[in-house]
Amino acid sequence: MWLKQEGFVFYSSVKLYDIVMESLITMFFRRSLNLEVLVINGQHMFPKVTTFLNAMPGITKLKTLQFKFQRFENYNNTNITELMNALTPELCPYLNQLKIKSYLPNDVNDALVNIIKSHKNLEKIELDSSSISRSIIVYNIPHFADESTVREFFHCGISDKIMLIKNDKNHKQTAYITFYQEKAAIIALQLTDSIIYDSQITIKSSAGIDYIKIFQAFSYIGNSLKELMLQYTDFSKISPDNIENISKCQNLVRFSCNNCQGMTLKHCTSLSKEKLNLKKTRNYRVKL
Incomplete structure (x- = not known):
């Protein structure tokens, strides 16, 4: 089942x-x-x-x-x-x-x-x-950013899956991203504190x-x-x-x-x- x-x-x-x-x-x-x-x-x-x-x-x-x-x-x-x-x-x-x-x-x-x-x-x-080794979580993404924006930002590797979850309280989004290769996820983690539009993002590994x-x-x-x-x-x-x-x-x-x-x-x-x-x-x- x-x-x-x-x-x-x-x-x-x-x-x-x-x-x-x-x-x-x-x-x-x-x-x-x-x-x-x-x-x-x-x-x-x-x-x-x-x-x-x-x-x-x-x-x-x-x-x-x-x-x-x-x-x-x-x-x-x-x-x-x-x-x-x-x-x-x-x-x-x-x-x-x-x-x-x-x-x-x-x-x-x-x-x-x-x-x-x-x-x-x-x-x-x-x-x-x-x-898990290929996955990251991205916090504080602007609410108007879409999936294509996130894909373009992570130029370190083409992502396999992306899910954006909106947070209505702070008008931000959280992205759950899985890459095709573990190496891409490792590189992506180094982009924490970067800026997407006017928002500073935080990137963490998936538990x-x-x-x-x-x-x-x-x-x-x-x-x-x-x-x-x-x-x-x-x-x-x-x-x-x-x-x-x-x-x-x-x-x-x-x-x-x-x-x-x-x-x-x-x-x-x-x-x-x-x-x-x-x-x-x-x-x-x-x-x-």
Whole structure:
């Protein structure tokens, strides 16, 4: 099942959208005897947690949970957090795979850590920061600037996605931009404090997966975790002590690092402190 922000009801009809979304999901959950995979592709107007919980069998047979969405600060993440907090072993006893492929708000990061700690049968975790490393947030853009203005300003690289959010209180806009290449995002960050028309802008990186908290939680699933896949992880922001928790997963048979960077000899030493039973490893384009 996929939950996407693209819909067949205009976003201006928020109330109507909520009613239609809740009705459709409720009908689906009441007939879903074997729903095993839930993919959440957007946080815009995410259904209330009661929509998932009141219709049975619903998500009681869920095995795989995947999040893939970008940061939109003006939207409310409460419903997502409430859903993740509700995914207890009592409700979803068969949950064994987590796939996180995009931005996570801080409160959702904490909820994700709680899922890892409480579900003792997790076998596979995928953490992908590819879109985060290519994303920036631009604050204080003049209200009359449009998307073409923003694209022309960031001449450091052609952007893949741009979303402008208006702030009626200060008559400014915030832009959420994802570039095709990480290098373009790094260059764009250097343009902070520049001027667009008469307004001084501020540019920041998008917040992403909290690897430190998640790695610390691995000590709770040391007997169950079999596969760990990391993509675009920056190990320079993670201490070797946190990496050591991976080595405590005694049943880990597959460990993959794709397009990661910042790994040092100390990280490798921490990984080897405990004897692992790896049968397959993959290090593709790892920058030391």
